[in-house]
Amino acid sequence: MGTSLRPIEMLAPVGNLEGYIHAVNSIPVLTAEEERELAERYHQEEDLYAARQLVMAHLRFVVHIAKSYSGYGLSQADLVQEGNIGLMKAVKRFNPEYGVRLVSFAVHWIKAEIHEFILRNWRIVKVATTKAQRKLFFNLRSAKKKLAWLTNDEANAVAADLGVEAKVVREMESRLAGQDTPFDAATDDDDDKAYQAPANFLEDRRADPAVMLENENWEEDSSSRLHEALTQLDERSKDIIRKRWLGEEKATLHELAAEYGVSAERIRQLEKNAMKKVKNMLAA
Template identity: 70%
Template sequence: MSTSTSLQPLGNLSPGGNLNAYVQAVSGIAVLSQEEEQRLAEDLYYNGNLDAARQLVMAHLRFVVHIARSYNGYGLQMGDLVQEGNVGLMKAVKRFNPEKGVRLVSFAVHWIKAEIHEFILRNWRIVKVATTKAQRKLFFNLRGAKKRLAWLTNDEAKAVAEDLNVEVKHVREMEGRLSSYDATFDAGENDDDDSSYVAPAHYLEDKRYDPAVQLEASNWEETNVNGLESALEQLDERSRTILQRRWLSDSKATLHDLAAEYGISAERVRQLEKNAMNKIKTMMLAA
């Protein structure tokens, strides 16, 4: 069964449209008895009967509305929460095994809440407040534990941490994320000169293409290149060649390559390379 199953008996009603009419419609759908649910679930599980799946989904839409209402307060449209919950319900119906001996609603609660949780975390804030599984658990539990707008006291934060089996610092961090807010990057159309300066666009400008910064970077690079060339010229020929072959050539030579070429050990080549590096560093710092 696809999660985009059409709920035909509702006609054109959807939670994204007239929510009140939708709620009234799904409330009028009869609740299945345990025997009816078992028969439909077995028909779907063993025979793949999509009409049985549709009836199971339709009969449980009222429960999705009930669960979605418990997430009111995140600044999201209730209709969107119900729609996401419906997706979770259809996933649950698809995976429901009638041989487990539990009612569908008990099994479906996890799937319904999971879809709503994902939707809230994707849309509640532009900047994600929770990314790991532990952060998500803390996010929803802290939202439920924090009944007032004031910051948690030290004792309250400690109690929440103990209840959720996390560190107090993680509770404080999540509390800070919950208390933050999204801001537009640019100034609003109606903002005047006295208030528009607070928009991030005015103090988070990209300085990478500032002519002064580019000129400074260019001068710094030129100074380093000239300094390196001057320092290399002051080395003896063998040390200079070793550095050029080891670091400034497209096809870099190995210590063993140079050892064979000069008739010395690879360790001696490494020593010459290190001494040459130190001399160049000293000369460039003194320049």
């Protein structure tokens, strides 16, 4: 294969965004054959090197999609980084047998992560929670770039296009026009105004002795129950769980398969059965 691997740090567009964009644009685009080979290696063999190459070769598409959301007043680097998370989720779920290119499959995941980021950060108070509200938010936000406050006719037209009532459009319009109240006092506020900031009215319970003791007891109980559950497993299952989940470095299925002289699928089955037993014992 003629694909070259770039440093994984490029997944985080920190520092000079223009330099990041130039770097990802220099990564060669995969041919259909190269993409399928890499996808098969990751899907069938859990080859993380292949997954990394799939991600790196598609970072340019994330940048292209993120640019279309530049009108929300949020950092372009943050939008790109959220889109990259969506890309990695898409690579994890992509099956080469789907018969489509990865970029077509990944568009949904990339946009979904960017949408979630915008809705979480565009306002302190959520402007959209249901699926219908989210659709209305992005469609109305796009229309408002060219319109001031909607007239009755314009509100009715938007409502008809999106299949909602006009009053729902009006409500979302008011949310879009709303302003956030600062959580902390502004630096130039005098003492008469500073005390009114919401931050001064919240109770900090982190140092509450009762809460601290409750959290400590919960952690000790959970740790004890987990240890007890592990003692009920056979030695091989116990070792697999420890190396797959409890060690600092997670062992792969293939590494454990080589150690025990069985297939990776057999290790996966043993792991699944052991995890099921542990969960049942913890829930008892």
